Amino acid sequence: MPVAAPLPDIRQHLAGLLRTALASVAPEQHDTEILLERPKQASHGDFASNLAMQLARALKANPRQIAERLQRELPPSPWVIKTEIAGAGFINFTLAPAARTAVVHTVLAHGGDFGRGLSKGKKLQVEFVSANPTGPLHVGHGRGAAYGASLASLLAYAGYQVAREYYVNDAGRQMDILAVSTWLRYLELFDEIIPFPPNAYQGGYVREMAEQIKLAHGDRYVHPIEAIMTCVPDTDDLEAKLDGFIAAGKDLLGEDWSYVHGHALNEQLTDCRADLEEFGVHFDVWFSERSLYDTGMVAKAVAALEAKNHIYEQDGAKWFRSTAFGDEKDRVVQRDNGIYTYFASDIAYHLNKFERGFDKVVDVWGADHHGYIPRVKGALAASGADTDKLDVALVQFVSLFRDGQKAAMSTRAGEYVTLRQLRAEVGNDACRFFYMLRKCDQALDFDLDLATSQSNDNPVYYVQYAHARICSVFGQWEGDAASLGKVDLTPLIHEREAALCARLAEFPELIQQGARDYAPHSIAFYLKDLAADFHGWYNAERVLVDDEATKHARLALALATRQVLRNGLSILGVSQPASM
């Protein structure tokens, strides 16, 4: 450490001073928690403690008097130049300048690891997006992707070993509907015109897949309308009709059905994966729902619940007694036709996650799935798993506004703005950052007109601009940035410089807090504040001044600021341009 004496963690240091005073003033209260907060106002010093107020009740004394007694017993410290009693009984600490600016050296010494938490020795999984691969991702999925990716990065940065996972629903009815939609479009290409079901997938990408199949295999999958229609019931029930088309496909195509099905799945999954990679969202594992069936995990999970007497039969179906675990009604795990429900495979999936040895499993779900939590936790509890290991982060809806009108969003109707379109219009950086400007439990109104036509107002540019400005300064300075690591910082005397240093020092605490609360949005807000502190300072004080000592100290501060901007932006998956 380049300072004269090793700088302790300043918060711990102050807590130690207070503990010493506490032992002297009220030894019987030695286990009182010592809290230190950063006052909002500079006039209240660098740190404040409410210890005296906490003790007021036990000591039956006025908080201000207790504070004065504590203040008298505080050991002297080279890092503290002033303590004050203020307000209702706060003890305010004002730090020596060297204690304030020391963070600059710390940042420069740690570089890209500044703020990174020590390894917690815990394995953690974040599962997110997990959209059905039945069509392009839309802006709602985009929010889940941005949130999940930023959360995973944040948790990793905080010291957890993080695995990112996408659960692929490749086994359910929705995939069958996509397959049959593709097949029907394919038949149209051979003038086997069947009125396209309104509840099948309408999007243009379905026609494209049909064209591909025709190109590759010609008329191999063509069957006459009459044969198909014999499988389709004459009813007003659209879902029953759709199931009839699916049955026809499976019947008539036989083995070939799995080709059509597989082609559609593969196309959509490949597209989805590419889309996310372009968005800077990476997954370690793409977990197949179907694999749970193939390996018998679903049947095994249900059988295990059955063995523990948590399953009963009614109307030919098997029900899980989730009411015994706080759910509002029991849930079907196996339908009367023998087919397992999505719920059944999800039980197996979560048991599988737990078997993989994660200390914590985080599911990022759309808010519309909230009613699903009690039954999943119930099934896990019934299976003997530790439900405290499962956390669910609910992400609220995204409403899209174009021309002041709320845009329609329907996957089946194919009427929605895709994540791709959004990224093309707004740009990846602005997209990622914009998504992080709301906490996840807040509904997000995404105004396309604002995000596109006025994209210069997007706060991401404000933050990136701070980074670019610093790069520009270093482009004009002829010295070696590596030499700044041990430079003398005493020329940093202005209030703005102290404020900027304090902001930098907050970063490691912010990481831990954000990780604890699953709140990556706090990083985005912090970066805005950091950029504001920098811009304010930059406008008030010139960096490249004639005085060498001052210049070097300011360069060091600028460099440290750039480093923290980079560390924060990396967590959010936002680039750090050197010029704009």
Added chain:
RNA sequence: GCCCUCGUAGCUCAGUGGAUAGAGCGACCGCCUCCUAAGCGGUAGGUCACAGGUUCGAUUCCCGUCGAGGGCGCCA
């Protein structure tokens, strides 16, 4: 009806058991001979939805009311 989330400045939203509740946009007044004006400084703007409770202290925690959005399928 039951469940979830939300209600903070004109608008969009942060935030917190603690001191004078913050930012952006919008409004108004200023700042480039000077490291990027995608910037900065200043002014105006608030009953933190409402009513109780816990607390030395509540915008924050708890209960209720009102309001907004969402969810309640042998769909996924």
